[in-house]
Amino acid sequence: xxxxxxxxxxxxxxxxxxxxxxxDFEVDQGEVFALIGPNGAGKTTALRIVATLLSPxxxxxxxxxxxxxxxxxxxxxxxxYLPEExxxxxxxxxxxxxxxxxxxxxxxxRDEEEFVSRAKEISGLGSRLNEKAGTYSKGMTRKLLLAxxxxxKPAMAILDEPTSGLDVINALEVREIIKRFAxxxxxxxxxxxxxxxxxxxxxxxxxxDKGRILxxxxxxxxxxxxxxxxxxxxxxxxxx
Amino acid sequence: xxxxxxxxxxxxxxxxxxxxxxxxxxxxxxxxxxGQMAKSEAKKAMRxxxxxxxxLDDSPFSQELVSGLKNANFQPxxxxxxxxxxxxxxxxxxxxxxxxVIPEGFGRSLETLEMKEIETYSxxxxxxxxxxxxSIIINSVIRALNGYLSSDFLKKKxxxxxxxxxxxxxxxxxxxIVKNRxxxxxxxxxxxxxxxxxxxxxxxxxxxxxxxxxxxxSAIAMEKQNKTxxxxxxxxxxxxxxxxxxxxxxxxxxxxxxxxYMIGFRYYIGGFMGDxxxxxxxxxxxxxxxxxxxxxxxxxxxxxGISLFFAILCALALATILGVLAEDYRSAxxxxxxxxxxxxxxxxLSFFSDIRTLSLPAKLLVYAIPFSHPFLTTQNLLLxxxxxxxxxxxxxxxxxxxxxxxAARIFSTDRVLTMKLRFRRKKVLV
Numbered sequence: 001x002x003x004x005x006x007x008x009x010x011x012x013x014x015x016x017x018x019x020x021x022x023x024d025f026e027v028d029q030g031e032v033f034a035l036i037g038p039n040g041a042g043k044t045t046a047l048r049i050v051a052t053l054l055s056p057x058x059x060x061x062x063x064x065x066x067x068x069x070x071x072x073x074x075x076x077x078x079x080x081y082l083p084e085e086x087x088x089x090x091x092x093x094x095x096x097x098x099x100x101x102x103x104x105x106x107x108x109x110r111d112e113e114e115f116v117s118r119a120k121e122i123s124g125l126g127s128r129l130n131e132k133a134g135t136y137s138k139g140m141t142r143k144l145l146l147a148x149x150x151x152x153k154p155a156m157a158i159l160d161e162p163t164s165g166l167d168v169i170n171a172l173e174v175r176e177i178i179k180r181f182a183x184x185x186x187x188x189x190x191x192x193x194x195x196x197x198x199x200x201x202x203x204x205x206x207x208x209d210k211g212r213i214l215x216x217x218x219x220x221x222x223x224x225x226x227x228x229x230x231x232x233x234x235x236x237x238x239x240x
Numbered sequence: 241x242x243x244x245x246x247x248x249x250x251x252x253x254x255x256x257x258x259x260x261x262x263x264x265x266x267x268x269x270x271x272x273x274x275g276q277m278a279k280s281e282a283k284k285a286m287r288x289x290x291x292x293x294x295x296l297d298d299s300p301f302s303q304e305l306v307s308g309l310k311n312a313n314f315q316p317x318x319x320x321x322x323x324x325x326x327x328x329x330x331x332x333x334x335x336x337x338x339x340x341v342i343p344e345g346f347g348r349s350l351e352t353l354e355m356k357e358i359e360t361y362s363x364x365x366x367x368x369x370x371x372x373x374x375s376i377i378i379n380s381v382i383r384a385l386n387g388y389l390s391s392d393f394l395k396k397k398x399x400x401x402x403x404x405x406x407x408x409x410x411x412x413x414x415x416x417i418v419k420n421r422x423x424x425x426x427x428x429x430x431x432x433x434x435x436x437x438x439x440x441x442x443x444x445x446x447x448x449x450x451x452x453x454x455x456x457x458s459a460i461a462m463e464k465q466n467k468t469x470x471x472x473x474x475x476x477x478x479x480x481x482x483x484x485x486x487x488x489x490x491x492x493x494x495x496x497x498x499x500x501y502m503i504g505f506r507y508y509i510g511g512f513m514g515d516x517x518x519x520x521x522x523x524x525x526x527x528x529x530x531x532x533x534x535x536x537x538x539x540x541x542x543x544x545g546i547s548l549f550f551a552i553l554c555a556l557a558l559a560t561i562l563g564v565l566a567e568d569y570r571s572a573x574x575x576x577x578x579x580x581x582x583x584x585x586x587x588x589l590s591f592f593s594d595i596r597t598l599s600l601p602a603k604l605l606v607y608a609i610p611f612s613h614p615f616l617t618t619q620n621l622l623l624x625x626x627x628x629x630x631x632x633x634x635x636x637x638x639x640x641x642x643x644x645x646x647a648a649r650i651f652s653t654d655r656v657l658t659m660k661l662r663f664r665r666k667k668v669l670v
Contacts, residue, residue, distance in 0.1 A: 014658065051474045054654045073476060081474040087466035091254050103246040104475040145471075 004029050004155060004187055005050065010059035012045050012211075019045045021211040022059065027156065032178070032188040034198045036235065037208035043191035044084065044160055046208070050189060051081035051158045064155060077105075078155040082145055084164055084191075090134030094125055094144050097133055098151065105152040119151035122177055139170030146174055150181050157181070159190040163197060175200055195231040205231065207238050214238040243477045244485060251489030255455055260493075264500050271504030287313075291378075292331040292339040294319040299347020305358075305385060309340075309378075316340075328361055337363050340378060350389055358382060418532045419624055425528040433525050434534050434622065445548060445614050446587045447501055452494025452552055453559035453579050459486055460563030461572030470657070479651040483644075487556040494552070533624070540621045543629060547617040550636035554610040555579065557643035564650055564659055586612035590619075610639045 003026040012020040020042045027033040035043045048054045050061060052072040061068035063075050088097050098119045099112065106112035120129060123143045133141065142162070149157050162178060163171035178201055182188050192198055198205055199219050206216040215222065215238050219231055226237040291309060293316045295302050309316050317336060319327040324341060331339040341359040349356035360378055391403035398406065416427050463469035472482060529535050536544075558579060566572035586609060589595055595606050595616060606612045613632030620628040650656055 053473055076474055076476040083467045083470040089254055091257050100250050
């Protein structure tokens with residue numbers, strides 16, 4: 001496997017507060033890598049930096065050989081980012097939102113049609129796509145946004161708490177979609193504090209707390225290493 | 241370019257909502273309705289009005305007074321009897337709003353030049369124009385009658401003299417000079433006419449600036465609240481394009497909205513002001529104004545448009561920065577206040593005072609506000625102070641460049657997500 005994303009000694013300061021204290025991790029081609037940890041651990045900050053929303057205070061972030069500081073636009077061409085609890089434009093119909101987003105990535109009208117058609121299939125929203133996004137439930141909005149994030153088959157999808165606030169059925173559907181696209185070769189960097197979800201989705205996990213990665217590896221390997229029954233117990237043991 | 245147009249169209253579609261259209265149409269309808277009401281009230285005031293008259297003196301003079309009222313568009317209803325109290329009661333029950341009591345011996349007293357009082361009783365049933373007009377006209381009829389009687393007396397006593405010259409031995413001939421042009425006319429009438437012609441300009445300026453700025457602040461705050469901005473900032477399009485598309489869309493929609501509002505506002509003001517232009521035309525005032533160069537030419541409107549355009553750009557750039565400071569849509573509504581104040585200061589000053597006569601610190605403050613310049617442009621153009629207009633435009637361009645560089649820098653850094661105006665302890669999302 002070749003790493004498409006390499007993060008080394010990544011640090012981030014908000015004023016005098018150090019949110020990330022030199023973390024290292026990498027994501028391979030077609031791999032689902034998850035950052036797990038409690039609220040305030042630094043998951044969102046790490047994802048936002050890779051998504052080019054925040055600039056790193058120190059350290060190196062390389063994606064497909066491009067340096068984040070020098071070529072953020074190269075990142076933006078190949079990644080897609082799904083923020084936690086994000087919404088869509090309330091006054092746009094679901095279908096218009098998808099078309100609007102597709103035009104940023106499509107090189108031709110044919111590409112645009114292909115992206116939108118894929119997004120329609122991923123979202124499963126059917127005729128509801130002809131209604132304004134402001135009328136959607138939380139689950140529907142999340143599916144629309146996930147469809148948007150995956151429609152152009154990005155090299156890497158960055159998903160921040162993809163099932164946060166969703167009911168069981170919607171959460172299951174969203175996880176299935178992520179799993180399916182990962183199998184098709186899309187790398188996924190996600191964050192969650194739902195350990196069950198992480199076990200189901202991830203090939204490898206990074207345990208993060210107070211801006212440091214405590215340990216990382218495949219869920220089964222970590223369970224074995226810490227002699228734990230699940231990732232929650234792994235996390236507790238890693239903290240000690 | 242294709243990506244920019246995609247973004248621009250999205251911004252416009254987001255701004256032109258059904259709520260906005262309904263609110264615009266409703267406002268236009270409301271302005272139109274109030275304007276029409278005012279117009280019909282004014283027409284009512286001009287209609288023949290009934291007036292009750294208790295004539296206790298049956299002399300030719302009192303009859304002349306009554307016929308003078310008929311000429312002044314009144315329909316006198318003569319009250320029978322001699323009792324004033326009864327006449328008041330009777331008028332109260334009638335449609336007339338005014339009772340005129342001509343006292344006994346009125347005619348005789350005029351012949352002997354003794355002061356005699358005519359009593360008027362106004363029934364204030366409403367505070368509208370119609371309700372108060374009667375007594376105003378009665379007073380002007382009495383004034384005219386006084387003039388006629390005194391002239392008549394002077395003619396009899398001093399047959400060799402012109403009564404007008406005796407009553408007003410000093411006359412004035414007024415001239416007004418603007419730059420190197422001179423015309424005969426009353427300065428207050430000319431100033432009043434010019435003001436009435438340009439009264440819309442500051443209102444249009446204020447509405448466009450505030451409307452566009454409010455749109456861009458709300459749009460950015462809404463994007464931050466819904467986290468759609470986070471998504472947008474990660475798509476392959478430059479941050480400058482994102483800022484520009486937002487500003488351009490808000491400017492366009494703001495301009496269209498302001499024009500629609502102004503159409504409604506014109507109906508509204510038109511109702512109150514009546515046909516000022518026609519009246520000015522009839523009195524020859526507009527000719528004097530033309531001669532003095534105090535009317536707006538097409539070129540003036542172009543220059544005013546350029547000045548307004550840069551003021552809008554300054555407002556949009558400032559609003560973009562304020563929008564970034566907003567945490568959500570609600571806090572954006574409070575953040576618009578400083579901008580509104582910056583527009584209101586020159587707006588009110590342009591109405592109530594002359595900015596050039598202010599103290600130096602106050603003057604500097606007003607000149608430092610970019611929105612003062614389009615307000616000043618109106619006067620500067622009429623007074624041919626083109627240098628002042630040019631400096632104003634140059635200042636706004638400089639102000640805009642500084643702000644747009646600042647806005648683009650904010651959008652290119654973490655600050656677009658982390659910069660917030662907080663009044664409580666700072667929290668960091670990690």
